[in-house]
Every structure is written in C-alpha cells, then in structure tokens.
Amino acid sequence: MAYRETEKMRQRKAEARQRIIDCTYECVARGGFRSARITRIAGLAGVATGTIYRHFDSREDLFAEVFRLATQREVDKVAEALATSDEADVRLEKALRQFAERALRGPTMAWSLIAEPVDPKVEEERLKYRKAYASLFETAIRDGIEEGCIPDQDACQSSTCLVGAIAESLVGPLSPTQAGTKPAATTDNNDMLVDTIIRFCMQGLTGTRR
Amino acid sequence: MAYRETEKMRQRKAEARQRIIDCTYECVARGGFRSARITRIAGLAGVATGTIYRHFDSREDLFAEVFRLATQREVDKVAEALATSDEADVRLEKALRQFAERALRGPTMAWSLIAEPVDPKVEEERLKYRKAYASLFETAIRDGIEEGCIPDQDACQSSTCLVGAIAESLVGPLSPTQAGTKPAATTDNNDMLVDTIIRFCMQGLTGTRR
Structure with missing residues (x-):
C-alpha cells in the first residue's frame, strides 16, 4: 500500500510550521534576526532543529518568510x-x-x-x-x-x-x-x-x- | 636565522593585494558583486585563489573593502x-x-x-x-x-x-x-x-x- 499522508498528519505539519514561524517572529521582535538562532527557535517551538529544516530549506528561507509576513x-x-x-x-x-x-x-x-x-x-x-x-x-x-x-x-x-x-x-x-x-x-x-x-x-x- | 620579510617581498605582497582589489572593483563595476566570483577575480589578477585568502579572510571581507573604497x-x-x-x-x-x-x-x-x-x-x-x-x-x-x-x-x-x-x-x-x-x-x-x-x-x- 502506497504511503498516504492522512489529514491529521497534514494538520500536525502545518501547526509545526506555524509554530516555527511564530517563535522566529518572537525572537526577531525581541532581539533582531541576529538573535534568532535555529537552536533557540527549535527550543521555543518544541521541535528538533532537523524539523525546522524539513519545513524550510535554510535559516535564510525561514527568515525571508518571517520578513514577508x-x-x-x-x-x-x-x-x-x-x-x-x-x-x-x-x-x-x-x-x-x-x-x-x-x-x-x-x-x-x-x-x-x-x-x-x-x-x-x-x-x-x-x-x-x-x-x-x-x-x-x-x-x-x-x-x-x-x-x-x-x-x-x-x-x-x-x-x-x-x-x-x-x-x-x-x-x-x-x-x-x-x-x-x-x-x-x-x-x-x-x-x-x-x-x-x-x-x-x-x-x-x-x-x-x- | 629567523625568517624576515624583505622590503621587496613586502612590496610584492602589497602589489598583489592592490591588484586583487582593482580586479574585484572591475568585476563589480561590470556586473555587480554577484558576478565577482573568486575564481574570476583570481584569473584577472593573475594569482591563485588561495592567494586571495592570504590577503582577505573571506570573499565578504574583500567585498567590504572594495565597497569602502x-x-x-x-x-x-x-x-x-x-x-x-x-x-x-x-x-x-x-x-x-x-x-x-x-x-x-x-x-x-x-x-x-x-x-x-x-x-x-x-x-x-x-x-x-x-x-x-x-x-x-x-x-x-x-x-x-x-x-x-x-x-x-x-x-x-x-x-x-x-x-x-x-x-x-x-x-x-x-x-x-x-x-x-x-x-x-x-x-x-x-x-x-x-x-x-x-x-x-x-x-x-x-x-x-x-
């Protein structure tokens, strides 16, 4: 049987992505992009650093997304x-x-x-x-x-x-x-x-x- | 006998540094920083790419110097x-x-x-x-x-x-x-x-x- 992403998994992924964005936003609002380290963001969002890179190709892409929002x-x-x-x-x-x-x-x-x-x-x-x-x-x-x-x-x-x-x-x-x-x-x-x-x-x- | 840099060596080094800067400047003036690749600059300046990194810690430092000038x-x-x-x-x-x-x-x-x-x-x-x-x-x-x-x-x-x-x-x-x-x-x-x-x-x- 082919792997199929369930609705629940999709939702969980979307929530993690949003949490990563929100926590990055928080870090930037408090200390600028300079202070927004991936380990810190991961800690705040309650995810592994590797998870961040499953959602964003790089730290720069995450920053660009937060900048846009x-x-x-x-x-x-x-x-x-x-x-x-x-x-x-x-x-x-x-x-x-x-x-x-x-x-x-x-x-x-x-x-x-x-x-x-x-x-x-x-x-x-x-x-x-x-x-x-x-x-x-x-x-x-x-x-x-x-x-x-x-x-x-x-x-x-x-x-x-x-x-x-x-x-x-x-x-x-x-x-x-x-x-x-x-x-x-x-x-x-x-x-x-x-x-x-x-x-x-x-x-x-x-x-x-x- | 301790190694001592002769006047001639110092001058040669200074000349190479200046040539690297001049060639980077030329590249930027023609196609922006984006087009100023280290291999290209090295080719124009007639030095090995390693030589550039003996004069500048990084590409970014070289760029910052050219920007300042x-x-x-x-x-x-x-x-x-x-x-x-x-x-x-x-x-x-x-x-x-x-x-x-x-x-x-x-x-x-x-x-x-x-x-x-x-x-x-x-x-x-x-x-x-x-x-x-x-x-x-x-x-x-x-x-x-x-x-x-x-x-x-x-x-x-x-x-x-x-x-x-x-x-x-x-x-x-x-x-x-x-x-x-x-x-x-x-x-x-x-x-x-x-x-x-x-x-x-x-x-x-x-x-x-x-």
Whole structure:
C-alpha cells in the first residue's frame, strides 16, 4: 500500500510550521534576526532543529518568510490608512505618520525589517516590499494631483523619495547600537521626530511650508 | 636565522593585494558583486585563489573593502561639492545633483553600492556610509539655517531624509532587473529624473515650491 499522508498528519505539519514561524517572529521582535538562532527557535517551538529544516530549506528561507509576513502586516496598515475618504494629502500624511509611529513603538522589529544587515535573501525581500510601499504612495499621489491638493509631478519617482526619506530617517532612532548615545526614547522625543520626518516628506511632495 | 620579510617581498605582497582589489572593483563595476566570483577575480589578477585568502579572510571581507573604497570615493565627491563658497542651499543642491548624475553614469557600480543584496558585512558598511553622507549634509543644512537660506529644522533628521530620498529614488532606475521594463536610459530621461529627485529633496528642506 502506497504511503498516504492522512489529514491529521497534514494538520500536525502545518501547526509545526506555524509554530516555527511564530517563535522566529518572537525572537526577531525581541532581539533582531541576529538573535534568532535555529537552536533557540527549535527550543521555543518544541521541535528538533532537523524539523525546522524539513519545513524550510535554510535559516535564510525561514527568515525571508518571517520578513514577508511581518512586512506585509505593515504594508496592509499603510494601505488601510490610505483607504479613507479624506483628501489625498491628508491620507498620505496619516499613513506616513502611522508608519513611523508603529515603527517607534516596536523598535526592535522595525529596525530588523528596515535596516538590520541580514542576508541577501532578506535583502531581496526588502527591495520588493519597498516597491510595495512606493506603489501605494504613488496611487495616493496621483489621486492628490487629480484632486488638486498635490502639485503635478512624477508620482512614481516622488513615491520612492517618500519611502526612502521615511525609512532612512528611522534607521538611526531605531538602531540598537545607538541606544547608549542618543537621548532616551520618550514619547515627546518620538512625537518631535515623527513631526520632523512628516514635515520633510509633505514639503517634498507639496512644496508648501508646514 | 629567523625568517624576515624583505622590503621587496613586502612590496610584492602589497602589489598583489592592490591588484586583487582593482580586479574585484572591475568585476563589480561590470556586473555587480554577484558576478565577482573568486575564481574570476583570481584569473584577472593573475594569482591563485588561495592567494586571495592570504590577503582577505573571506570573499565578504574583500567585498567590504572594495565597497569602502568605492563608496569613500563618492563621499569625497559629495564633500568636495559641498566645500565651495556658494550659499548652503546651492551647495546642497549641487552636491545632490552630482551624486545622482554620477550614479546614473555608472549605474552598475552605483546599484551595487546603493542597493544590491550582498552580505551582512557589506550591509554594515552601507549603514556606516549612509551616516557619512548624512553627516556632510547635516553640516551644510546647519550652515543654511545660520545663513537664513534654509528654515530652522532638525538638521540631523533632515539630513537622513535627504540620504534616504536620493538613494531610494535611484534604486529603481539603477536596478539591472528593471532594464527591460523601463524606457531606455537616455540623457534626457536621466535629466528629468534627477530634476524630480532634487526638487523633492530641496522642497523637503526648504518648504518652497521649485
């Protein structure tokens, strides 16, 4: 009789895979990809390290999967913030602000998603997701040009400027290596930081002093 | 008699090291880090692959060294453009324009320096050099605030916005994978692209429509 995977086995496998992903996510959120060692993940997930490699070809593939899941969550949040009925410039400002605020509230994960040096496989994903953000911004910029609240411009290029400006300006504040050299991240400091970033972005888009 | 390295041997070693670096640089400039295989570099440099590992602990260390040399050249160019006697906003605009134009003239190398997914060691260098650019821009922004040609702002944060905006907006146009999907890189297209990027950056800084 040929071997056949029963429904129960399939389910058990899917659950183990999900647990491995969840535990990796937890590790990254606490200490970045650097701290997410396979032995540690296996321990947390209650599986043998070999089991992880039955689900993922390599540590890098597991990381890329966790990166995709975590980043897609942020992309969805941006899409959500852009989907209201406000004017396009207001929607853009809200989406950018929310992105920065969420990053500063979960700085370790945000640092890992935005800038932590990891592995070419994760870097490839980073490039793809930056395009996903840019594409959302581009649509809103086009709306704004049509509505007349944003001056005519190359929406595609401006959207990449937005993505770059907001991501790069968060790298320093989020960086774990700067923890000792910068003022403590208070809510006030973070508010001022977010205001500064948003001002630059919106001025860049509109050419109007904020 | 203890072994002593003669002057001539030292010189020969230094020359071999330099040749390895030069040949790696050549490979990267033609096809990115991805194409710079150790066997190929060894062939070009006329040394055995083992010789490369006597000079560099790993391929990644060699890449990081080439990255540093190539990026430092660009940082120096930005510093030079910022060192004229113009007003700060004019100097900033010139420096940003020159950075973008140089990148578009040497797109493969620029892509490799700005965005090619390589290795955590190169990514670490990327983060450091982005700070180097930001630090140059920050000084110029401070000058501009003092001169009155740039409105008062957090110069440190704005400098990172500039670095992010210009780097990210070049990623797409420089990307080798986009070669088939984008219009041919003509001088006219590049001029328009640079104008768009510079406009966003300078509007972001000054809040004045360009």
